Amino acid sequence: MSRSFPCAVLLLLAGVVPAHAQQEDRQAWEQLNVIVPLTKRVRVTLEQIARTSDRQGGIYTTEYGGLLGWQVARGVEFGIGYRRVGFHSENRAADEDRLRQQIVFNRGRLAGRFRIDERFSTVGSGIGVRIRPLLRYNLPLGRPRLALFASHESFLLPNSTRWGQRAGYERMRNILGVALPLGKALNADIGYLNQYRFGRAGARPQMDHALSVQLTLNLGALGVAVLHD
Known part of the structure; x- marks a missing residue:
């Protein structure tokens, strides 16, 4: 195995995952993507997400939506989309x-x-704006579409709203996992997801430990990879 991968993982996690959180939660995250080509450079991705929490007593978030992607250059895609987000249980x-x-x-x-x-x-x-940069490193394991990966995503909120969003650095997500080909058109990303929510405005910080499973069915579209949401 290349030495660059363990080094990248250590740099990713060192200093960004706090050593102790005041409260913790065990979760399971599931996502299904179906990618449909419209033209050689344009595709639609249909998305479904469900997240389960021990602390919140079952499925606590569902999301349904779509994304229109346009490959503007090799390896570069611009996308616009919509999601309906529902909250459940506790x-x-x-x-x-x-x-x-x-x-x-x-x-x-x-x-x-x-x-x-x-x-x-x-x-x-009021409109709550979020800025979400994500970076992912993939280490190929010899077979096409088979790889180890590590990713980091930050959530930056530039504004506050009357309904509850508070400006600031809200949370981070880090994932270690494996990308698996399950068939000619079906891929899976399976891994451990660590999410840390900072304690702000008197709230306690929280660390979530989640099993993350993302399935992507590509019906022939070209373009860049679908990253974890």
Whole structure:
């Protein structure tokens, strides 16, 4: 195995995952993507997400949406999309509608995404903006589409809203996992996800430990990789 991968993992996790969180939660995250080509450079991705939490008593978040992607250059894709987000069980947050714009790139073993979300709450006015940069390193394991990977994503909130969003550095997500080909058109990303929510405005910080499973069915579209959400 290349020495660069363990070094990249250590640099990714050292200093970004706090040694102790005041409260912790065990979770399971599932995501299904179906990619449909429209033209050689344009594709639609249909998305479904469900997240389960021990602390919140079952499925606490669901998301359904779509993303229109346009490959503007080799290894570079621009996308716009919409999601409907529902909260369940002990998650008392109000449902949301979300718009997003993003740029995704692939360069060798590195992949990245820069996303901007606009959040619309169903209980109040005001648009909550989120900036979400993500970086991922892939280590090929000899077979096509088989690789180890590590990724980091930060959530930066530039504004506050009356319905609850508070400006600042809200959270980070780090994942260690394996990318697996399950068939000619089906891929899976399976790994350990660590999410840390900073304690702000009197709230306790929280660390989530999640099994993350993402399945992607590609019906023939070209373009850059689909990264974990």
